[in-house]
Amino acid sequence: xxxxxxxxxxxxxxxxxxxxxxxxxxxxxxxxxxxxxxx
Amino acid sequence: xxxxxxxxxxxxxxxxxxxxxxxxxxxxxxxxxxxxxxxxxxxxxxxxxxxxxxxxxxxxxxxxxxxxxxxxxxxxxxxxxxxxxxxxxxxxxxxxxxxxxxxxxxxxxxxxxxxxxxxxxxxxxxxxxxxxxxxxxxxxxxxxxxxxxxxxxxxxxxxxxxxxxxxxxxxxxxxxxxxxxxxxxxxxxxxxxxxxxxxxxxxxxxxxxxxxxxxxxxxxxxxxxxxxxx
Numbered sequence: 001x002x003x004x005x006x007x008x009x010x011x012x013x014x015x016x017x018x019x020x021x022x023x024x025x026x027x028x029x030x031x032x033x034x035x036x037x038x039x
Numbered sequence: 040x041x042x043x044x045x046x047x048x049x050x051x052x053x054x055x056x057x058x059x060x061x062x063x064x065x066x067x068x069x070x071x072x073x074x075x076x077x078x079x080x081x082x083x084x085x086x087x088x089x090x091x092x093x094x095x096x097x098x099x100x101x102x103x104x105x106x107x108x109x110x111x112x113x114x115x116x117x118x119x120x121x122x123x124x125x126x127x128x129x130x131x132x133x134x135x136x137x138x139x140x141x142x143x144x145x146x147x148x149x150x151x152x153x154x155x156x157x158x159x160x161x162x163x164x165x166x167x168x169x170x171x172x173x174x175x176x177x178x179x180x181x182x183x184x185x186x187x188x189x190x191x192x193x194x195x196x197x198x199x200x201x202x203x204x205x206x207x208x209x210x211x212x213x214x215x216x217x218x219x220x221x222x223x224x225x226x227x228x229x230x231x232x233x234x235x236x237x238x239x240x241x242x243x244x245x246x247x248x249x250x251x252x253x254x255x256x257x258x259x260x261x262x263x264x265x266x267x268x269x
Contacts, residue, residue: 008079037251
């Protein structure tokens with residue numbers, strides 16, 4: 001069929017992986033900065 | 040709010056993480072593929088909730104800046120600092136997710152379309168204010184400048200929202216329950232709440248860091264004499 005996107009799972013996984021990684025890394029940096037300020 | 044409920048941000052982050060796992064699992068493996076975009080449409084379940092929550096984060100930052108200018112209460116300056124950073128994080132994520140979605144559907148990673156450009160303008164404006172805060176050591180001056188700059192930069196938010204209506208845009212119009220199939224509602228809503236909880240937890244923790252750093256600096260002098268603001 002024309003005008004239909006086929007496949008594309010690699011894009012989907014990239015978007016979800018990026019989102020999870022960014023949230024995880026940011027949470028870790030927040031906890032590290034919090035610990036640093038408490039010292 | 041932070042001191043009265045010290046564990047609240049951690050609870051919000053935990054709830055947000057669980058909801059995000061559930062919403063993403065449903066969006067990836069349970070919800071049907073879209074007729075024209077196929078599997079690629081599943082990016083919507085992270086992209087659209089990120090966009091909604093980014094707008095909320097910008098509104099929160101704007102309100103915090105206005106309240107700080109009226110009250111000179113430094114807890115609102117800490118919230119401005121937190122809001123600026125978390126808004127920038129969400130805007131960066133939004134641009135990257137959109138770019139990944141754009142390549143298979145539009146054929147390009149980026150286009151200088153009104154919606155994309157106005158989001159990028161606000162991202163760089165907020166990053167500039169974050170940088171400005173790091174260069175100014177004087178706490179009262181830093182707080183006033185960054186609040187004023189935040190209010191000016193936030194004028195871009197309505198432009199972002201209405202850009203798809205005002206101009207001929209590659210980007211689709213706002214998603215509403217009427218424009219999205221009911222089969223897609225659940226993962227979209229679950230991830231919207233997930234990112235809302237994560238964003239709130241992040242802002243609370245970041246504001247706590249800003250408050251602690253301010254307390255470690257020399258106690259800032261009062262911005263104005265009592266009654267001078269009137």
